[in-house]
Amino acid sequence: MSKVMIYGEIKGGKLKKTAFELASAGRKIADELGGDLGAVLIGNEVEQFAPDLALYGVDVVYAVEAPEFESYNTEYFAQALAHVIGEKQPEIVLLSHTMQGKDLAPRTAAKLGVASVADCVSFELDGGKLVGKRPMYAGKCFATWTATQSPQMASARPNVLETTENQKEGKVEKISFSPDTSRPTYATQNLNLDTSGKVDLTEAEIIVSGGRGMGGEDYSLIEETAAIFGPTCTVGASRAAVDAGWRPHSDQVGQTGKTVTPNLYVACGISGSIQHLAGMGSSKVIVAVNKDPEAPIFSKADYGIVGDLFKVMPEFNKELKALLEE
Amino acid sequence: MKSLVCLKQVPDTETQIKVNSEGTGIVTEGIKYIINPYDEFSVEEALRLKEKFKEGEVVILAVGPDRATESIRTALAMGADRGIHINDESLNQADPYAVAEALAAAARDVEYDVVFCGHRAIDDDFGEAGAMLAELLQVPQVTLVTKVEVSDDKKTAGVERDVEGGTEVVEVPLPCVLTSQKGLNEPRYASLPGIMKAKKKPIDKKTAADLGVSSEARLESHVYSMPPERQAGKKYEDMEPAEAAKIVVEALRNEAKVI
Numbered sequence A: 001m002s003k004v005m006i007y008g009e010i011k012g013g014k015l016k017k018t019a020f021e022l023a024s025a026g027r028k029i030a031d032e033l034g035g036d037l038g039a040v041l042i043g044n045e046v047e048q049f050a051p052d053l054a055l056y057g058v059d060v061v062y063a064v065e066a067p068e069f070e071s072y073n074t075e076y077f078a079q080a081l082a083h084v085i086g087e088k089q090p091e092i093v094l095l096s097h098t099m100q101g102k103d104l105a106p107r108t109a110a111k112l113g114v115a116s117v118a119d120c121v122s123f124e125l126d127g128g129k130l131v132g133k134r135p136m137y138a139g140k141c142f143a144t145w146t147a148t149q150s151p152q153m154a155s156a157r158p159n160v161l162e163t164t165e166n167q168k169e170g171k172v173e174k175i176s177f178s179p180d181t182s183r184p185t186y187a188t189q190n191l192n193l194d195t196s197g198k199v200d201l202t203e204a205e206i207i208v209s210g211g212r213g214m215g216g217e218d219y220s221l222i223e224e225t226a227a228i229f230g231p232t233c234t235v236g237a238s239r240a241a242v243d244a245g246w247r248p249h250s251d252q253v254g255q256t257g258k259t260v261t262p263n264l265y266v267a268c269g270i271s272g273s274i275q276h277l278a279g280m281g282s283s284k285v286i287v288a289v290n291k292d293p294e295a296p297i298f299s300k301a302d303y304g305i306v307g308d309l310f311k312v313m314p315e316f317n318k319e320l321k322a323l324l325e326e
Numbered sequence B: 001m002k003s004l005v006c007l008k009q010v011p012d013t014e015t016q017i018k019v020n021s022e023g024t025g026i027v028t029e030g031i032k033y034i035i036n037p038y039d040e041f042s043v044e045e046a047l048r049l050k051e052k053f054k055e056g057e058v059v060i061l062a063v064g065p066d067r068a069t070e071s072i073r074t075a076l077a078m079g080a081d082r083g084i085h086i087n088d089e090s091l092n093q094a095d096p097y098a099v100a101e102a103l104a105a106a107a108r109d110v111e112y113d114v115v116f117c118g119h120r121a122i123d124d125d126f127g128e129a130g131a132m133l134a135e136l137l138q139v140p141q142v143t144l145v146t147k148v149e150v151s152d153d154k155k156t157a158g159v160e161r162d163v164e165g166g167t168e169v170v171e172v173p174l175p176c177v178l179t180s181q182k183g184l185n186e187p188r189y190a191s192l193p194g195i196m197k198a199k200k201k202p203i204d205k206k207t208a209a210d211l212g213v214s215s216e217a218r219l220e221s222h223v224y225s226m227p228p229e230r231q232a233g234k235k236y237e238d239m240e241p242a243e244a245a246k247i248v249v250e251a252l253r254n255e256a257k258v259i
Ligand SMILES: Cc1cc2nc3c(=O)[nH]c(=O)nc-3n(C[C@H](O)[C@H](O)[C@H](O)COP(=O)(O)OP(=O)(O)OC[C@H]3O[C@@H](n4cnc5c(N)ncnc54)[C@H](O)[C@@H]3O)c2cc1C
Pocket: A210, A211, A212, A213, A214, A237, A238, A239, A240, A241, A252, A253, A254, A255, A256, A257, A258, A268, A269, A270, A271, A272, A273, A274, A275, A276, A279, A289, A290, A291, A292, A295, A307, A308, A309, A310, B013, B037
């Protein structure tokens, strides 16, 4: 019987890092409650991940394997997750607020007749109840929330919770479950994934963003910056750049785009509108490059360079390259 | 082609959010309200589908206080046919499950091929009501939708959705719930004749009792707080680009320790 249960997301045959973030947070909660931590894995050959999860404190992996789980499908995965939760009766269930988690958590919650405290940046226990702190209004304020019914479901923002090793035995329990395929659902016809290995904005550790100041769709200058930073870095954009058609809408940072919390956010040619700041204001360190000394972005930036980005960024790239190659 | 569009009224994105002195919520005085931007994409898409099929209906469904009428009227002015306004004190601060229950109860009296929701409301940022509504209606969901093509017989739709690091193309049987994402379309503005016509379009008012829902809170908020105030840091002005770049890059390593 696991008191705390996490859902481990598998992508491209690998367990996502967020699973270890959940495991680490779940371990702490389980210890405080005095119970076991379980992890639900749905897919094919998912048992292989049990040792990895055990390293981060998972006592038992519940492996749900069936041909229908070959690729992600909302209805089938939600059925499977709800089934394991129903069977094991955990008090607390944690998912990651990733693209998949956003789709899966509310559907599963609804099957169980509960709601989920979505997108938490921290957890604590209060009288045995899980309290999640989460941004609202895209980060313009925060609030603590609890789920009042059992199981208490919550999701965690990726990249925020710390991972801590805590070796456990790593038991595996196979759950035999086949989804009810008579329930209508969609069929995937095509998956067009960016194979460049680019990290998603919401999971990037460093983001270099370009706004209207980029002057056009040529982003090679800051794409180079991103390349120098390496694979944990990706390029973002302001809405002005997206609306101009320079960048895909999935690159938009802000209140109606993505809310991001990287370690470093470099804003190039972005004025710092309230909507943009809402989406990136929680970044650990902000650098701004803007030719207007009065641009609002400077009031939030830890390091601001007043100047033409087409003159500053080539130098920035040069310095960065020299430093990182040392 | 019949669409039901779930629409939430939310504070304008320009709003400076302030937490009240008790820390129990935000200061609501002086807030200007707008249609949740993602719900605006939904309205537009529903209108386009009706236009394409040259028949059907677009129904706007909103849960909210009196002021929500204004947003329903805006959607009617864009071209939607009628509105349903669930106005009930017990649902004003409701969690996504309670909202989804109310939406589902109202949806049962409406004919639809597609139900549109936004993928999230930009006030509470839960992003749950759409999927919950789909479950309660026992229909499939496709979330984060950027393209919709309904088959001529209206039995299926080809849908493009955002997934991590790319897009997914799915075929979904109708009826279903779709949740709108940026990129779906460019919403139209209400025209002057549209605004005039909207005044005469019906808005059906309902209470929780009318719908037979009694919402039990499933989520509870406690303490609201402001994010730590960010201080302006160092600013390098009137400096050679090379020099400023060097200082900042070095500071990122030695001072901020992020690289
Ligand atoms: C409902 C709604 C939702 C919105 N949601 C979002 C959102 O999610 N995300 C978002 O970003 N915006 C959003 N916006 C838009 C927002 O209000 C701003 O219009 C937008 O953020 C401006 O983008 P920008 O900073 O790139 O452009 P601008 O405000 O035009 O700023 C460009 C900046 O570039 C600088 N610049 C120009 N040339 C150079 C150069 N050569 N070198 C250096 N600097 C240069 C200028 O000094 C200026 O400060 C939203 C707006 C609305 C109404």
